[in-house]
Amino acid sequence: xxxxxxxxxxxxxxxxLAGLAIADTTTDAFAGSLALFDVSDESAExxxxxxxxxxGSGVAATALALAARFARxxxxxxxxxxxxxxxxASQRTLTAAGFVFQRxxxxxxxxxxxxxxxxxxxxxxxxxxxxxxx
Numbered sequence: 174x175x176x177x178x179x180x181x182x183x184x185x186x187x188x189x190l191a192g193l194a195i196a197d198t199t200t201d202a203f204a205g206s207l208a209l210f211d212v213s214d215e216s217a218e219x220x221x222x223x224x225x226x227x228x229g230s231g232v233a234a235t236a237l238a239l240a241a242r243f244a245r246x247x248x249x250x251x252x253x254x255x256x257x258x259x260x261x262a263s264q265r266t267l268t269a270a271g272f273v274f275q276r277x278x279x280x281x282x283x284x285x286x287x288x289x290x291x292x293x294x295x296x297x298x299x300x301x302x303x304x305x306x307x
Contacts, residue, residue: 191243195236197227204232207240209252216251217244221266228262237270241295251296258289267293 189212195205205223219240223233244252254272256263268274272293282288 233266254293255290
């Protein structure tokens with residue numbers, strides 16, 4: 174993922190939205206996507222999707238680390254993320270990237286389904302602390 178390739182859009186909900194492609198560093202093949210959204214003066218939320226052929230390869234953790242660098246360089250102090258309670262792979266990826274579990278909530282997915290969401294936070298001043306703790 175190359176941070177200079179980010180496309181910045183205005184999201185329908187009012188904040189900025191950065192959509193980034195995640196590429197294989199050897200072949201430049203598409204490996205997934207990452208979005209920064211709900212951007213404020215202090216924070217943004219991050220979401221990611223990894224192509225099945227690249228799951229488990231570490232590209233998500235690398236992309237999240239680059240997103241954190243991009244956020245810091247943009248003056249943000251916190252990144253947040255959410256994962257479905259049954260998505261243990263995303264939970265492990267977030268933890269490996271330095272995100273810390275904060276809380277669990279019941280929320281409505283875009284499909285209208287009620288789901289359990291785990292909320293994570295990556296703070297600039299606490300990065301690297303609490304890794305692996307939940």
